[in-house]
Structures are given as structure tokens and as C-alpha cells.
Amino acid sequence: MYLAGEWASDPFRHNKPRCWRREKTQRQENELPIAEMFLSVQGEGINAGTPSVFLRTYFCNLTCSWCDTKYTWLNQDASRSGIDYQPMTADAVYEKVMAYGCKHLVVTGGEPLMHQRALLPLLSALKKAGVSVEVETNGTLEPSAEMVEVVECFNVSPKTSNSLVDARLRTRRGPLEAFSRNRKAWFKFVTSDSHDIDEVEELISAYGLPRDRVMLMPEGIDAEALLVKSRWLVDVCKERGYRFTPRLQILLYGNRRGT
Numbered sequence: 001m002y003l004a005g006e007w008a009s010d011p012f013r014h015n016k017p018r019c020w021r022r023e024k025t026q027r028q029e030n031e032l033p034i035a036e037m038f039l040s041v042q043g044e045g046i047n048a049g050t051p052s053v054f055l056r057t058y059f060c061n062l063t064c065s066w067c068d069t070k071y072t073w074l075n076q077d078a079s080r081s082g083i084d085y086q087p088m089t090a091d092a093v094y095e096k097v098m099a100y101g102c103k104h105l106v107v108t109g110g111e112p113l114m115h116q117r118a119l120l121p122l123l124s125a126l127k128k129a130g131v132s133v134e135v136e137t138n139g140t141l142e143p144s145a146e147m148v149e150v151v152e153c154f155n156v157s158p159k160t161s162n163s164l165v166d167a168r169l170r171t172r173r174g175p176l177e178a179f180s181r182n183r184k185a186w187f188k189f190v191t192s193d194s195h196d197i198d199e200v201e202e203l204i205s206a207y208g209l210p211r212d213r214v215m216l217m218p219e220g221i222d223a224e225a226l227l228v229k230s231r232w233l234v235d236v237c238k239e240r241g242y243r244f245t246p247r248l249q250i251l252l253y254g255n256r257r258g259t
């Protein structure tokens with residue numbers, strides 16, 4: 001949830017789910033709204049192929065048209081604890097993560113940085129237990145210094161206009177410039193066509209994103225479409241010096257929950 005004073009100073013607070021304030025008062029401060037937890041391999045980004053526990057939080061501050069996890073936000077204005085998500089304490093999540101016996105955790109969403117206050121003690125304890133933590137974020141919220149300390153890697157995925165989200169909501173200067181300065185952050189763009197590549201170039205210039213930490217990922221939610229776009233995108237990466245990242249979970253399992 002928000003850190004002290006963040007709500008009042010957030011110009012986008014009116015775009016948050018209507019249940020936001022109610023949620024804050026009804027749930028305990030250290031509880032997390034969990035959409036799902038499962039063991040798989042990371043399918044995207046710099047850690048692709050790494051066996052990982054996935055911790056997926058509920059709620060998102062964006063509404064991307066091609067989102068493959070709409071179940072984390074589509075009903076969020078009317079969401080019900082225990083039905084749309086499970087409220088779990090940090091201790092309960094910690095026990096469950098450790099029970100998998102896997103030393104890499106991917107915290108994803110939704111937008112997990114909406115829950116920094118509850119995440120911080122959990123991630124600190126996991127780090128002390130030797131678990132490396134990766135956070136996937138849409139890049140609209142800045143992590144606190146304490147979060148940066150305990151997180152091994154940020155998988156930042158700023159959205160372009162293909163998301164059909166208003167530019168003022170999806171690109172925020174403060175967080176993007178902070179991630180640019182942070183060597184733990186990698187930038188991943190969902191890419192569909194050459195227009196998207198032009199937008200990536202514009203974002204790199206506008207926010208000083210480090211080109212050597214930019215990755216392009218094909219858009220697509222079935223293996224066939226993804227392979228066609230991957231072949232095109234690999235050529236783009238060769239020409240322009242970006243990294244390519246696959247979307248292994250779609251290639252292996254299709255667009256299914258828990259993979």
C-alpha cells in the first residue's frame with residue numbers, strides 16, 4: 001500500500017480502484033492481497049529460464065488492453081477479500097515461499113509496488129534466508145530505498161501506446177528516471193510492430209533509459225503468433241543493439257494461470 005503521505009501527494013490517486021481506501025482500513029497493514037502463488041521458471045527478462053516461485057499480488061493502477069493477467073484487476077472496484085484474492089500475512093507468505101525450496105522469488109501482479117509497505121518485511125526476511133528477489137513492475141511507482149536494498153532485480157515494463165492507456169498514467173518521469181539510475185533495473189517493452197520501436201526510442205531519449213538494459217519482448221498470447229513476432233523482433237534487436245527476451249510461459253503453456 002502507500003507509504004506515509006504518498007496518497008495525498010499522488011496526482012493519480014483518483015485513478016486508483018474505488019475500493020482502495022476501504023481496503024486500507026479493512027485489511028491489516030502487514031497483509032498482502034494474493035492472486036496466486038506457484039512454482040515455475042521465469043519466462044521473461046534477464047532471469048528467463050530461472051526456476052522461480054511466483055507471488056502474484058492483486059490490484060493494478062493501469063488497464064492495459066493486451067494484459068495477460070486481467071484477473072488481477074478487471075473486477076478490482078468490486079473485489080472481495082477471500083474470493084478475488086486471498087489476504088495473507090507476510091509470515092504466511094514467507095512460510096509458503098520457503099516450503100517450495102526454491103531460491104528465486106518473482107514478485108509480480110497486477111502492480112506489486114502498490115503494496116510496498118507490506119512487502120518490505122517479507123522481502124527482507126527472504127533475503128536473509130538466501131532467497132533472491134525479482135520484482136516485476138510497470139514503472140509508474142518508485143520503490144523506496146529500503147525496497148531497492150532488498151531486491152536483487154527490477155523487471156520494469158513501461159507501457160507504450162499499444163496498451164491503450166493514457167500516456168500521463170503509463171509514463172511517469174520520477175519513477176522512470178529513478179529506475180534508469182538504478183543498475184538493478186532492466187527495462188522490458190512489449191513490442192508488436194515498428195511503431196512500437198519508434199516509441200521505445202522516444203522513451204529512451206525522454207527518460208534517459210540505458211540502452212544496454214533495454215529488452216524487447218514480442219506481444220502475443222499464443223505460441224504461433226509469438227514465434228512470428230519473435231523472428232521479426234530478433235532482427236530488430238540485431239540491427240539496433242537491444243536485447244531480446246522470449247515469453248517462455250506462453251510458448252510452453254499458452255496463456256494459462258499458474259504457469
Ligand code: SF4
Pocket residue numbers: 060061062063064066067068069070072073109110111138
Ligand atoms: S500494468 Fe501489467 S498487470 Fe497492470 S494492466 Fe498492464 S500488463 Fe496488466
